[in-house]
Amino acid sequence: MKKVAIVDYGMGNLGSVTRAVEECGGSPVITNKAHELEVANYIVLPGVGAFAIGMRNIRERGLDELLTAQVIGKGIPFLGICLGMQLLATKGWEGEETDGLGWIEGEVKRLQPDGHNVRIPHVGWNEVIFTRASPLFSGIPSGTDYYFVHSYHLLCPNERDVIARTPYCGGVVSAVGRDNILGVQFHPEKSQRLGFQVIRNFLAL
Amino acid sequence: MLKVRVMPTLLFKDFGLVKGVRFDSWRPIGSVMQAIKVYNMREVDELVFLDISATSEGRPPDFETVDEIADECFIPLTVGGGVRRIDDVGRLLQVGADKVAINTAAIQAPDLIRLVADTYGSQCAIASIDAKKLPNGQYEVFTHSGTQATGKDPVTVAREVEVLGAGEILLTSIDRDGTMTGYDVKLIRDVSDAVSIPVIASGGAGNYEHMASAIIQGKASAVAAASIFHFTQQTPLEAKRFLRERGINVRL
Numbered sequence: 001m002k003k004v005a006i007v008d009y010g011m012g013n014l015g016s017v018t019r020a021v022e023e024c025g026g027s028p029v030i031t032n033k034a035h036e037l038e039v040a041n042y043i044v045l046p047g048v049g050a051f052a053i054g055m056r057n058i059r060e061r062g063l064d065e066l067l068t069a070q071v072i073g074k075g076i077p078f079l080g081i082c083l084g085m086q087l088l089a090t091k092g093w094e095g096e097e098t099d100g101l102g103w104i105e106g107e108v109k110r111l112q113p114d115g116h117n118v119r120i121p122h123v124g125w126n127e128v129i130f131t132r133a134s135p136l137f138s139g140i141p142s143g144t145d146y147y148f149v150h151s152y153h154l155l156c157p158n159e160r161d162v163i164a165r166t167p168y169c170g171g172v173v174s175a176v177g178r179d180n181i182l183g184v185q186f187h188p189e190k191s192q193r194l195g196f197q198v199i200r201n202f203l204a205l
Numbered sequence: 206m207l208k209v210r211v212m213p214t215l216l217f218k219d220f221g222l223v224k225g226v227r228f229d230s231w232r233p234i235g236s237v238m239q240a241i242k243v244y245n246m247r248e249v250d251e252l253v254f255l256d257i258s259a260t261s262e263g264r265p266p267d268f269e270t271v272d273e274i275a276d277e278c279f280i281p282l283t284v285g286g287g288v289r290r291i292d293d294v295g296r297l298l299q300v301g302a303d304k305v306a307i308n309t310a311a312i313q314a315p316d317l318i319r320l321v322a323d324t325y326g327s328q329c330a331i332a333s334i335d336a337k338k339l340p341n342g343q344y345e346v347f348t349h350s351g352t353q354a355t356g357k358d359p360v361t362v363a364r365e366v367e368v369l370g371a372g373e374i375l376l377t378s379i380d381r382d383g384t385m386t387g388y389d390v391k392l393i394r395d396v397s398d399a400v401s402i403p404v405i406a407s408g409g410a411g412n413y414e415h416m417a418s419a420i421i422q423g424k425a426s427a428v429a430a431a432s433i434f435h436f437t438q439q440t441p442l443e444a445k446r447f448l449r450e451r452g453i454n455v456r457l
Contacts, residue, residue: 011325015275015301023279048298049325083326095323119403119426121328121372125208125250125456145208145456147251147281149303149328151372167206190281190303192248 002026002203005040007067009057011047011083013189020189024199032061037070042077042203045084046189051108051152052095054083064101072103077180077205085176085183086154094152104176104183106156111169118169121151126166128186134163134177136184138201144194146174146186153185180205208456209420209448210250210427211441213434214407215240217256217270217286224435226383228335228351234435237270241277249441250456251281253306253375253405253429255333257350259287260309268296275301283375285333291320298325306375308333309348312355312362315369322370331405332366333375334359336392344392351379359392360399367400374404375429381409383432388415393423405429413439413447420453 004026006018014030021028021044028044029036037043045067047054058064071078080088089100092108100108111120125145130137142164153172156162164175166185176183182202188195215237216223222240223231237254244252254274259266266287275282284297285306294305310317311332321330335351336344336359346355346362355362363374376396378389388409397404403426406419410430419425433439445455 013298013301013303015272015299016279016303019276019301020279048303048329050323053324094326113401117424119401121402122207123328123373123403124210124427126206149281149372151327187281187303190279192279195279 002042003040004028004042004044004203005037006030007043007045007063008032009047009054009061009063011049011054011057013048014046016189017044017046017081020196020199024196024203026203032063034066037066040070040076042079043067043070045078045080045087047081047083047087049083050095051083051086051092051100052098054087055092055098055100058087067101071181075180077202078182079202080183081189082150082185082187085185086152088176088181088183089154092152103181104154104156104161104178105158106154106161108152108154110152111172114170121149122168122172123149126168128164128166128174130164132163134175135205136163136175136177136182136198136201140194140197146188146191146195148186150185206454208250208454211416211444211455212251212253212405212427212429213244213249213441214253214255214429214431216431217254218258224383224431228379228382237274238277241274245278245280247440247442249280251283251427252278253283253285255306256286260349261352265289265293266297268300271297271302272300283331285331289314289317291317291324294321294325298329304329304331304373306331306333308335311366312346312348312357315365318366318369318371322372327370327372330371331373331375332371333377334362335377335379337379338389338392347379360395363396363400367402371402373402374400375407376404378408384409385411385432387411388419388423388428390418390423393419393425397424403427413444416444417448417451417453420448421451
């Protein structure tokens with residue numbers, strides 16, 4: 001049985017992620033408790049909302065240390081979604097300057113329009129173009145449309161951490177990956193068939 | 206490239222879906238779950254679900270119904286109607302809404318939009334603006350499902366909600382609603398030009414050409430529609446095929 005911990009830190013759409021994990025063959029448990037996180041085979045950090053509040057909630061619950069022990073210490077496969085991917089960064093600027101989990105080097109900054117009629121937030125379906133092979137995108141064509149909804153994005157100084165980009169505001173990092181740590185800026189749980197394929201691929205790691 | 210979205214709108218009142226004309230003459234059009242299942246199967250871009258009697262009846266959103274809907278809905282879902290407090294927003298997101306539409310409270314208690322944006326991010330705070338054209342050609346914003354005049358014009362309200370942190374504007378023409386005579390393109394263009402957040406055009410779609418006008422002339426980032434999908438044979442997929450032929454980027 002694939003036990004999937006969906007991390008509950010008071011930030012949003014846990015219901016849809018949980019249902020999507022079920023559909024994809026996982027056994028999800030929504031939790032922020034050490035005894036449940038410690039036995040999970042997979043950890044998903046979902047979330048919508050502001051970086052500063054997200055990190056504050058994680059720290060208040062002691063989740064930063066717990067997650068680091070599981071993901072960095074034990075190498076449990078980890079998937080951050082939307083805000084959950086951004087929180088991997090060294091630092092975020094949404095709300096106020098805030099230290100992130102620091103697992104992926106980079107900063108989270110507001111999107112800057114790069115042309116006429118380019119609107120922020122970046123909302124809707126946009127292409128995800130793979131920059132590097134990753135098991136997360138196994139069986140999925142590069143350029144597939146996924147659903148985005150965000151105003152801030154992760155800027156990565158190390159191109160080796162980037163596995164996909166999306167053409168908006170000069171190029172948004174839409175997926176990162178290093179070892180067992182994966183993150184997607186888009187919402188696989190709301191991106192229908194090929195969104196579920198991403199979750200299935202993650203659960204096959 | 207970011208795609209223009211075609212979004213079916215579901216209006217909920219007294220346990221079922223309804224559709225009216227100019228925010229009146231509501232007629233029932235079937236069960237919510239049935240509609241959600243169909244749109245989910247057809248993989249539409251996004252869905253809007255508005256509980257149009259919540260505010261008038263002075264009650265909060267129907268969280269149980271939204272929970273049931275979200276369980277069947279693997280497409281992006283915006284929920285509105287009766288959203289007055291930050292707790293309402295938190296609960297809606299918790300049961301599976303991706304974005305929350307705020308209409309009456311956006312005018313009466315605009316700080317709610319700021320609070321939602323600060324807590325959950327701008328991307329989930331949709332300001333819903335219902336506007337009516339006055340005899341002198343000006344526009345006025347109405348609240349409480351189009352029943353209460355505010356004395357404010359939609360461009361001013363749009364700019365205000367953008368500053369407060371709204372992530373999108375759902376802009377509905379009350380005069381065109383349910384008429385299938387076309388979107389109010391001038392209204393959409395005026396608001397789109399005034400803000401830098403995405404504007405969803407709503408009210409009046411009767412054919413695919415109407416959608417193209419709202420996007421090309423009105424600069425809408427998305428088109429919402431109800432009657433065209435409920436009462437005619439036209440579908441979101443066909444709409445997008447048509448729009449692609451007109452050179453508009455859509456997801457097919």
